[in-house]
Amino acid sequence: MVIDPTNVRVKRALSALAHELGHASVDSLIDAARTRRASIEPELIAALTNNETRFFRNPAAFAAVRSEIPRLRELRSGGSLRVWSAACSSGQEAYSVAVTLGEAGLDPSQAQVLGTDASREAVARARRGHYTELEAARGLPASVKTRWFERADAGWQASEPLRRFTQFRSHNLLHRPAAGSLYELVMLCNVLIYFDDSTRERILGHVAGTVTDGGLLGLGPGDPAPPGFVLAGPPAASLYRRQATRRARVERSA
Ligand SMILES: C[S@@+](CC[C@H](N)C(=O)[O-])C[C@H]1O[C@@H](n2cnc3c(N)ncnc32)[C@H](O)[C@@H]1O
DSSP: OOOOTTOHHHHHHHHHHHHHTTOSSHHHHHHHHHHSHHHHHHHHHHHHSOOOOOTTSSHHHHHHHHHHHHHHHHTOSSSOEEEEETTOTTTHHHHHHHHHHHHTTOOTTTEEEEEEESOHHHHHHHHHTEEEHHHHHTTOOHHHHHHHEEEETTEEEEOHHHHTTEEEEEOOTTSOOOTTOOEEEEEEOSOGGGSOHHHHHHHHHHHHTTEEEEEEEEEOTTOOOOTTEEEOSOGGGOEEEEOOOHHHHHHHHO
């Protein structure tokens, strides 16, 4: 992650963190980050990015995913469909995918959604699956809310049947995904905007590598599709399908 200390937005975002961590200036915090990357990185990411999210944030994307579910299931000869919500914030994106799978008639033995985020607080919130009335009102149709959520603590709690579709853990996109990670659907939405060009390209390369042949990658509006991916729905959905690799095509025709 390249931090530009001359950027006014960066300076403003980091000044409170510098003070909190006992640095005399933002420059001193950035120097420390360069030498002690691992320990400071999560705090830097939290200060430089925001957790803004909502349920079904891009409705066109979820509609396109819904219509692709039968095809995605055919990509798996057995086992459950695997989905990764790669910067899931407080979980609304992962639960929106889980609802989409549930509404399509799948059960948790047939599909699993992994939500990850660099922010440990966001992951803890996602795991809890509790949303205020206002958060729930942002994107959740009333019928979906009453089918998949329960009233709790003056808000709405993801119900047990919905939670069984999901798992959440911390993952920093600046690091490689675990070896062998493969998904039929990966959502990488509204996060690449926070990075400089070379970091964005690196993250996109790592994440695209986890999409199985024929699988889907959801991006934020305006994010560039990685090589080997083609549009899989209306442009507004920002959903891309991974074309089969030459090796897979040769294996299939053999
Ligand atoms: C604006 S939210 C987007 C949430 C969701 N994907 C959506 O589209 O509604 C961006 C999220 O990216 C996370 N994030 C930022 N940098 C990250 C990184 N290096 N690794 C993992 N998550 C990161 C932030 O913590 C935040 O929760």
